[in-house]
Every structure is written in C-alpha cells, then in structure tokens.
Amino acid sequence: MHTKQQVRELMGPADPARDAVVPPSPLTAHDLILRAEDATATPGGPARRAASRRNVLVGAAAALTVLGPAGVAQVLRNGASTGTAPAHPVTGTVLEPVAYEVPAGEPAGPYLRALAARLVDAPQDASGGRYSYWHTKSWGGSATMSPEGHMMSDVRERREFVADDGRRWQEDKPLGVEFPDTASREYWSTRLRSPSADPSATRPPQGIREIPPDPVDRRLPADRAELARWLRTDRPAGELVMRTYQLYSSYLVPRRTRADLLTILAEKPGFVWHGKVVDRAGRRGVAVTADLVPPPGERLQRAQMLLVFDPSTGELLAYEYLETAPNRRVLHYLLMLEARRTDTVN
Secondary structure, three states: OOOHHHHHHHHHHHOOOOOOOOOOOOOOHHHHHHHHHHHOEOOOOOEOOOOOOOOOEOOOOOOEOOOOOOOOOOOOOOOOOEOOOOOOOOOOEEOOOOOOOOOOOEEOHHHHHHHHHOOOOOHHHHOOOOEEEEEEEEEEEEEEEOOOOOEEEEEEEEEEEEEOOOOEEEEEEEEEEEEOOHHHHHHHHOOOOOHHHOHHHHOOOOOOEEEOOOOOOOOOOOOHHHHHHHHOOOOOHHHHHHHHHHHHHHOOOOHHHHHHHHHHHHHOOOOEEEEEEEOOOOOEEEEEEEEEOOOOOOOOOEEEEEEEEOOOOOOEEEEEEEEEEOOOEEEEEEEEEEEEEEOOOO
C-alpha cells in the first residue's frame, strides 16, 4: 500500500487535495480506543467483550497491542501501511524505556498507601477560572506502520481548554519524529523525502480552534466507591493503568480523589513498585507498573503499563506503554505537563 506522500508524488499537480489543510484529530487513536470501551460498557459493569481480547490497534501505540476489554475491532490487517509518513528529517530519537530505581520491583501496595497518606496540595488545587486546561506531550497516538512492522510517529504537544458547559478548544503542535527501535529508524530513513519538498511542511501552525464537545460525562466520580466503579476494579491491573490515564486526561483530579485513587490501586494485585524515576520531561517521580498478559492460547505479546506519580502531590506525571515480548520497546507515552483552571483560552 502506498503512503499518502507516494500517492501525491504520482499524481503531482493533478492531486485535488494537494493544498487541502486537514486538521489533526481531536483524539488520538489511543483515546478513541478507550472511548470505544466506555461506549460498550454496561452500566455498573465492565466493558463488553466482542470478538478476541487481543486486537491489533492502529496508532495509540504503534499498532498498540492492548488487550482491549471491549474487544475493539482489529484495524491493522495483512501488514498494510497505516497513517501518513510525516514530512520531517529522519534524525528522530530512538526511544529508550524509562530507567527504574528498582528494576525487579516489589508489591506496590504499601508504597502507594504511604504516598496517599502524605499528599500535599498541587498548584491546580488552588487554581480558579472558567476553563479546565491541560498541557500534554505525547508520542505513538497516531503512528505510521510499515508492512514489516516498522513504526514511526510524531511527537505531539497539545493544549486543551474545556468549559463547564462542554465547549472545547484545542491546539496541536508537531515536534518531530521518534522511533521505538533502531530498525524502524533505519527503515524509514530510506523512504522519507526532505520536509522542504512537501508544501504542508511549511504551513504555519493552525493555532487554537474550537472542536466538537466531548460526549464523555464531565462529572468527576463523587466518592471513593464511585471512583472504584469508574476505574473498573474488577478488571486486571494493566487495564486500571489505562483507566488512570483516562481519568487524568478527562478531569482535573483534586487532592482527595488523588488519595482515593492511590489507595484503590494499592489494593489491586498486580501493581509493582519501581521507586524513583525521571520522566521524559526531566521531572522526578515514583513509578509503578502493571503487566498486560494475553489470555491462554493466544499469541504471546506481553506489555507493561507504567504510571509515574509526583512524589509530593500524587499527580500523574507520565503514562507509558512498553512492549516486553517478543520485543522490548516503547510504543506509546504521554507527559502531563500542566493541569489547572484558567479564565482565558490562549
């Protein structure tokens, strides 16, 4: 299958969409997967399974091989290329997993309970204004995959503003390309053109734009019991990691709820404590992981989900998805750079 850039080269000036500006999606594939799981969940219960638990998913983590509890349809089939080759030089970084203070790890429960007991206010707890605001940086949310499995994805910086009535504004800024392994960088280095050859590479950033309202309920879970139901604590620990990511991506999480979250995770078997880490933004935090393991009889493709919390406020600093078998490589990461209330959209 040709990439979009190859098709444009073949058509030349006859391409009817040559100068069309297509805005980036307000949601990454990773977030769409989580929304799909919500849409198929029964009230008060886990998401509905439909088809296989193991589904190969486009984007979100370089064909994010999540054990989708909702049974999201297999989108990547027959080794077809997906996504669009970004017009960037292929000098991007090959990602390395975050280094753990305690590589082998130990049960996270006592450490998470201790962290919950000593939380202090975060800057967002004292902020006010008409809009909720998030500033994030992510990679792997919209990926290009070759038939051989070589992946690349843009690093994306995003600013999002949400009013209490559900209106939303968003600004996206691509920051360059990164790769999960050296083989992927070498593969794409022989197939990408110079960015100056693509007119879209010189277009100015779009700036802040209004996007459709989010259908998700904007009401934060009211108490610990409701939060536990929202997190779906009946599911495996790896899936609770994804729900924690979604919680922080959808809400401004106050100190009391942060403490409740940590104690809920502490009670769930499967969370492993890895001690002090430094995230990809250079911030010091503490790390826990949980494994995603395929059901018996299905193809062995193990994954590890990582959460990095602020050691004082308990805020989520980073979320990562790491394939551990058959290959060890980072497939998706998100950095929560800022979350607070504000009175302005700028």
